[in-house]
Amino acid sequence: MSAPRLSAPVAERRIGPFPGSAGALWMAELARKEPLPRLIIAADARAAERLETELAFYCAPDGPPVLHFPDWETLPYDLFSPHQDILSRRIETLYRLPDLRSALVVVPANTLLQRLPPPAFVTAHSLILRTGERLDPHVLRARLEAAGYRAVSQVMEHGEFALRGSLMDLYPMGSREPYRIDLLDDEIDSIRPFDPETQRSQEVIAEVRILPAREFPFDEEAIRQFRQRYRERFEGNPQTSLIYREISAGHTPGGIEYYLPLFFDATATLFDYLPGHSQVILEPGAEAALQEVWEQIQNRYEQRRHDLERPLLPPDALFLASGELADVFARFERIVLTDTANGTDAAGIAGRAQTPPVLRRNPHAPRPLEDLARFIHDFKGRVLIAAESPGQREALRDELRPLGLRPESCAHWADFRDGTQPLAITVAPVERGLVLDDLAVVSESQLSGERPRPRARKVASRDPAAIIRDLTDLRPGAPVVHEEHGVGRYQGLQLIETGGTAAEFLVLAYAGDDKLYVPVANLHLVSRYTGADPEHAPLHRLGSDQWEKARRKAAERAHDVAVELLEVQARRAAQKRTPVAFDAAAYHQFSAAFPFEETADQLQTIDAVIRDLTGPNPMDRVVCGDVGFGKTEVAMRAAFIAVHGGRQVAILVPTTLLAEQHFRNFRDRFADWPVRVEGLSRLRSAKEQKQALAAMAEGQVDIVIGTHKLLSSEVRFKDLGLVIVDEEHRFGVRHKERLKQLRAEVDLLTLTATPIPRTLNMSLAGLRDLSIIATPPVERMAVQTFSNEWNDVLIQEACLREIKRGGQVFFVHNEIQDIQKIADRLGALVPGARVLIAHGQMPERELEQVMLDFYHRRANILVCTTIIESGIDIPTANTILIHCADHFGLAQLHQLRGRVGRSHHRAYCYLIVPPRKAMTADAVKRLEAFEALGALGSGFSLATQDLEIRGAGELLGEGQSGHIQEVGFGLYSDLLERAVQALKRGELPVLDSPAEAATTVDLRLPALLPATYVPDVDLRLILYKRIAVARDEAALRALQVELIDRFGLLPEAAQHLFALAELKLRVAGLGIRKLEAGPAGGRMVFGPRTTVEPARILPLIQQQPRQYRLEGGDTLRFTLPMAAPQDRFTQVDALLDHLVSRTQN
Secondary structure (H helix, E strand, O other), X not given: OOOOOOOXXXXXXXXXXXXXXXXXXXXXXXXXXXXXXXXXXXXXXXXXXXXXXXXXXXXXXXXXXEEEOOOXXXXXXXXXXXXXXXXXXXXXXXXXXXXXXXXXXXXXXHHHOEOEOOHHHHHHOOEEEEOOOEOOHHHHHHHHHXXXXXXXXXXXXXXXXXXXXXXXXXXXXXXXXOEEEEEEOOEEEEEEEEOOOOOOEOOOEOEEEXXXXXXXXXXXXXXXXXXXXXXXXXXXXHHHOHHHHHHHOOOOOOOHHHXXXXXXXXXXXXXXXXXXXXXXXXXXXXXHHHHHHHHXXXXXXXXXXXXXXXXXXXXXXXXXXXXXXXHHHOOOXXXXXXXXXXXXXXXXXXXXXXXXXXOOOOOOOOOOXXXXXXXXXXXXXXXXXXXXXXXXXXXHHHHXXXXXXXXXXXXXXXXXXXXXXXXXXXEOOOOOXXXXXXXXXXXXXXXXXXXXOOOOOOOOOOOHHHHHHHOOOOOOXXXXXXXXXXEEEEEEEEEEEEOOEEEEEEXXXXXXXXXXXXXXXXXXXXXXXXOOOHHHOOOOOOOOOHHHHHHHHHHHHHHHHHHHHHHHHHHHHXXXXXXXXXXXXXHHHHHHOOOOOOOHHHHHHHHHHHHHHOOOOOOEEEEEEOOOOOHHHHHHHHHHHHHHOOOEEEEEOOOHHHHHHHHHHHHHXXXXXXXXXXXXXXXXXXXXXXXXXXXXXXXXXXXXXXXXXXXXXXXXXXXEEEXXXXXXXXXXXXXXXXXXHHXXXXXXXXXEOOOOOHHHHHHOOOXXXXXXXXXXXXXXXXXXXXXXXXXXXXXXXXXXXXXXXXXXXXXXXXXXXXXXXXXXXXXXXXXXXXXXXXXXXXXXXXXXXXXXXXXXXXXXXXEEOHHHHHOOOOOOEEEEEEXXXXXXXXXXXXXXXXXXXXXXXXXXXXXXXXXXXXXXXHHHHHHHHHHHHHOOOOHHHHOOHHHHHHHHHOOOOOOXXXXXXXXXXXXXXXXXXXXXXHHHOOOOXXXXXXXXXXXXXXXXXXXXOOOOOOOOHHHHHHHHXXXXXXXXXXXXXXXXXXXXXXXXXXXXXXXXXXXXXXXXHHHHHXXXXXXXXXXXXXXXXXXXXXXXXXXXXXXXXXXXXXXXXXXXXXEEEEEOOOOOHHHHHHHHXXXXXXXXXXXXX
């Protein structure tokens, strides 16, 4: 087969050159003057992304829309399917294209060649739903499934829907947010967008557009036609093919997109969606790229065509083939942009554009931006500086002020173009600058060198409590703790009828096959067990004193810890110090060097740390967040502020390796500042350590990073102001004691990757300030994880898939002696890729240069040891291969996987392992657990069991870890909170179960969330737990509003559930242990600490002896007619009002 012929028919112009971003400006101006749909072909995915950003900048705010038809980010004939978000953008672009009168549509060269569904398919599977229209939800469900939407219990991603009674949640393709459609009978009552994180809806809108979820149909007719065409295309028994079997079973296997023609009579191309008067523009390099893509497709086809399980369609069935591209091009006017002087654009930009100069910031010079200042001074026209973010804009302003330069703010390009300001600054993440004879744009890349930049997207800040609630998602067999009966195993929810009323019970299994049925109203007594892995969690026997002893010991220990914490707090409150003062301009400049956009949580945490450091009392803050969520940056900024305030900083880490890695990171980050960073660990010679210790004592060292040696008595500081502790739980008791002494004297910042239960957050409130970084950085996606034996083809594909989309690859090989051999093998597997090597035994300068080269994209593959565990963050590296992964621990694998998945691309983690038989049982179990955890998504949910377990000793020291293991971290946290609150009130904590924990209310009414209302069992369990632990009526009301919003009006049984929960709060507050009521009466059992006065009960008994009588001194029995449910609530409320009125007077 020959490559696509790029002949030059009549309507073709060649124009150039366009240095920098001049080409984007030329296209934007052309679009303003001659409004037309224009298809712009970029050389590759990265060039397309860069061009999209530049066009959006030059077209704002009044120019034509800029659309991007993105690449699938898979290789030809791949086994993977594209991510839903990519499909969403593609389908939205296809839907909009035919009706556009003016637009700039950017497409990478390889994507242009793909065959697509015909335009009629997109139109037929698109519809608009409007408020007030009639709608049959079952018909809509069938249409959605035919269009490729997936039915789920909770909508989180594009292409999902959930139908619950009269409510339908739907995340349409091409939409920025999902929608909730509320039906009234068969009419659409309202349509509201909602937040997929909180599931709460927003303001009402008039209509919603629904596009197909895939690029092919998937109803019964489509499957029938696929099967028929498959049998016609391929010889042999189709049942031997995995693809055929999966489609026949109604499943869509990975890579099904490469069988697209089998779903249609005829396919289309992107050109078929363009209006006839459209124009085609080829970017420099696009012609050569089209040639290369076609060759790659043919090579991939030849490599894979002999797989009988997965027979392939020939390239010309899936891609524009020989001659076709030239024929298609002939239908449109074409413009080819070139890098050489070619063609004419006399009145335009090509003749005037010059190559943008490199104006590199020199941090060691007295005036770092001298080159920029000189350029602005010498340039005869006006200059616009484009900063990457608002923070960078302010930092640049601060740096330019001493040079006498005060750029004016402008909102966008048109604002500057039509204005008169000689020097201006705006926020625009453009990579390439622009120089014309009268105008110049200076991009930040010209000042700092090209930086990998994650695509910014507004990310909803997640409520930490909501994340913890998600973690309560239990599976049968998981260990749980019942506060009164001990650790059992969760068996599920069961609907049981008792006394004629139906209720749901949590079934727990205990030792000896005993079962405990817990009413959902008592779920506040049940918590998920954390403290040991599930296999080693204790299993208690019902009715034995084993649990009571363990719980009492844990309560005693919690009391001791609470006393200790309060003592530290008192010492800290009494200790005053001079607040740290720092230079705001220098701080902005330091912050601007952070190559990512900070998340909302990160900014809040940084603000909190600054408030602590500049406040009158010493700081004691814990920063908690998952791997790669930006804790180290918080520590660096804190260190910067402390050093600029004249204080020394000590950073304490548990291992030598971590000390060395932190030392490198801090030294690199502070390289441009007059800050001396030293390391104190075994990797330093005795002479070096001695010199460092002497320099520290004299105040010549600003930041020192080391292991527990830093806590020894021989270490002296001149003016220690800040101690940063990484992974505090890994230090011994002796070191903890030294830390406790420091805590009241210096600022202390602790970093941890452990998810902190909400209860611990409360127990430490005011004792140690807690900051949770729960928001994943920008569009962080869950990392797809696979384990395989070494396979040249698999490794080659993994590397090519990443490099093809403009990314980079980590290959972790932890044996230094043969790391060069592995690098050579990879170089042979992926010809054309530049491979670098990094390991801890390299000379420091060499290692630093390697990491910088990789960071600046001067190489595609980095073969390295685990040195990257906490190395430079590189958002463009989104594939990691870990060789001999069976030798790594779960936490270490988690850390390594945290190196990828830091941008808006789907990330991949390949674990390369020996054959299963050659691995230990533990290694197999570890790898299975690790793969499964990858599917949970990012954020706290990613925390591995290792991290969850180590959280038990995280903030409170090692001494109580045994007690924690016996009772579970959740319950221990509760016990600690109660002890702290009791001591604050001046009371001794009650070591037995508190009375309010055992309060029960039973009005013999069905009180549950019916399965028809909330069908998902796990979700019901989470909701039951949230209702049971609600602390006041306001929390219950908010929950009610949320349920009505998410699931529709509350059925009667759910109304009873909330009413009983509200009643229970009231009863518990009065110290009543039990309240029971039925159609004819009931009883009230008072606890030993009840606040109800006997003087209020006696008149009832004396005046109405038939209705009220006392039994056994602690029980009030009442006989009242209460047949109707509402009567029961009314009578009980009236009785409580009577008992409480005197109490409150």
